[in-house]
Amino acid sequence: MKLNRRKFITRLLVAVASIEALFLIKGSVNKVASASATNNLFNAGKASSFDTNKLYPFLTGQFFLKRFEDGGFLAMSFKCTHLGCVVNTNSQTGGFNCPCHASQFNKFGEVLSAPATRPLDYFPITIEKGELLIDTKTPIRRSSFDKSQLTYV
Template sequence: MKKITNENPEKDGSSVSKNVSRRDFLSLSLKALGGLAAIELGAAGILFLRSRSLAGEFGGMMTIGKIEEFTPGSVVEIEDGNFYLISTEDGGFLAVYRRCPHLGCTVNWMENEQKFLCPCHSATFAKTGDFNNKLVARALDYFPVIFEKGMVKVDTTAPIVREQHLPQHVSYPG
């Protein structure tokens, strides 16, 4: 064992001597490395989950486009507004929030299956945002759709919470 001493005791008026065994040094080093690894894994996990969820910021009234630009039965992702704009077969419009009401993950539109899917826990939602299975307890939230001078506008100030889809959630021009 080597004795470690302060070589220059005159400067601060103290003399320090400490014995550190190789075992203590290695143990302390491994604990420090383990702590750093835990911090890195925790940060990576947080970043992974954050990338799958939405920040929750809303921007007010958004002009999306002309009414006639949307094909009946289509679903269009509006990334800036964090919602999907659904043009119903009968000429109505519905804007559903992209955030899953269960875990807050971003739902994806599955064109081939004609449904929304939450990648975090595989919950599915109908085209109207209504829940398809018992993994979630309610429908996707929605935003009010307004029509002004032939344009489709969506008020993204705050999502409207709903238990299930109802016909009055769909807006019609005119």
């Protein structure tokens, strides 16, 4: 098949424009990715929207947000501290069960039964303009629960 000069130049221009568009799209995707990578805070929403004595799972953040009776917030990791399986909530105890090797945790994330030996990790919470910001890239290990781990409005 023969191409005349006009068709060749048109196709060449379309190809160059397509390549430029690809680089523009790639550049903007990279900017979005790096912005979220440098800002590791997960916005869970308005603190006032969470009832006391309730547990809220955040699938994308991979944590449970617990608001205790006194209004304090605790963000606990989904990951079992034994070998990292995702724990389930236990509606009877208000705590968590691990489906892999049967570790159990209470509502504060403390170990009720082995093989896990330490409580669920928790994440720092800051409150800005009434919004709960969870630092999901900084899990904190602990040996037990104490009230200093709670965040208040």
